[in-house]
Amino acid sequence: MNRPSSAAEAALSAAVPLNARHGLALAAIAAVFFSAKAIIAKLLYRHGVDAVLVLTLRMVLAAPFFAAVAAWQFRHAPPLTRRDYALIGVLGLMGYYLSSFLDFLGLQYIxxxxxxxxxFLTPSIVLLIAATVMRRRIERHQWLALVVAYLGIVLVFVQDLRLGGDGVWLGGALVFGSAVAYAIYLTGTGELVSRVGSTRLVAYAMCVSTGACVAQFLVLRPIEALAVSCEVYGLSLLNAVFCTVLPVFLTMAAVARVGAPAVSQTGMIGPVSTVFLGALILDEPVTGLQLAGSALVMGGMYLLSRGRR
Structure with a gap:
């Protein structure tokens, strides 16, 4: 009589590790795809386009996917309050419009x-925001993690400064501003995501961001600026599908299987993949200083994630 129960338990114990492996694989693929956004942007800049057009094409081409999810959520999920919609609008502008725009601007220089x-320093910025705005204490191990990570950034920044000149200061500041904007978005979504749901929040926020990107383009550029080569549209489609839509849903699927802490730690593959993709595709140099700095940054963020857990 116990045989069916034992067989079921054996099947369950075999399925759980397999499910976990699938979740970690999804998280790793998502991290690589997210990171490849920088590679695609660099390739687009070689065609003479600017950050305004790169961001607009990315968001417009990704918008149908998120609009479909938003429409489905609007019909089937519980209704939201006006306050929720207002918060989603503000967070969408901060997290997916401003953060993305500053990021693409900075990529022109670094x-x-x-x-x-x-x-990748975004979690540390979230911690600093919590300490300054919410008066949360930073523990000793967290300070150690911050020092290690930012020392690594200094090492890599010194290398870029040698190769790229004074523009590296501007590019670094813009990308750091992007990280701050996204950290504010993450901090603001803490309470909201429990009421709205992560899928609906991302879909609505991306729709808000797309509207802001289109409005910005129409203000800053003539409509003729859309007359670019097929290569630009092809790369932009890759940017929209493989570096925006797909990793978002892969990350959600991974979190459902292994949880957010494991997905966060798996995301450490992102900076490593960017370094080697940059060397392979963009001919960016890979030096000992860069590898040492990268190791420090990832080590610092690993210490921070372990401490939070």
């Missing part, structure tokens, strides 16, 4: 590897 490492 390497893809440095850009990804600066953005």
């Amino acid at each position: 390497s893809a590897g440095l850009e990804r490492l600066i953005l």
Whole structure:
């Protein structure tokens, strides 16, 4: 009589590790795709386009996917209050419009590897916001993690400064501003996501961001600026589908399987993949200084994530 129960338990114990492996694989693929955004942007800049057009094409081409999810959520999910919609609008402008725009602006001046490492500091910025705005204490191990990570950024920044000149200061500041904007978005979504849901929040916020990007383009550029080569549209489609839409849903699927802490730690593959993709595709140099700095940044963020857990 116990045989069916034992067989079921054996099947369950075998399925759980497999499910976890699938979740970690999804998280790793999502991290690589997210990071490849910088590589695609660098390739687009070689065609003479600017950050305004790069961001607009990315958001417009990704918008149908998120609009479909938003429409489905609007019909089937519980209704939201006006306050919720207002918060989503503000957070959408901060997290997916301003953050993305500053990021693409900064990529015109710094390497893809440095850009990804600066953005990887976002959890540390969230911690600093919590300490200054919410008066939360920073523990000793968290200070150690911050010092290690920012020392790594200094090392990589020094290398880019040698190769890229004074523009690296501007690019680094813009990308760091992008990380701050996204950290504010993450901080603001803490309470909202429990009421709205992560899928609906992302879909609505992306729709708000797309509207802002289109409005910005119409104000700053003539409509004729859309007359670009097929290569630009092809790269932009890759940017929209493989570096925006797909990693968002892969990350959600990974979180459902293994949880947010494991997905966060798996995301450390992102900066590493950017360094080597930059060397392979963009001919960006890979030096010992850059590898040491990258190791420090990822080590610092790993210490921070372990401490939070």
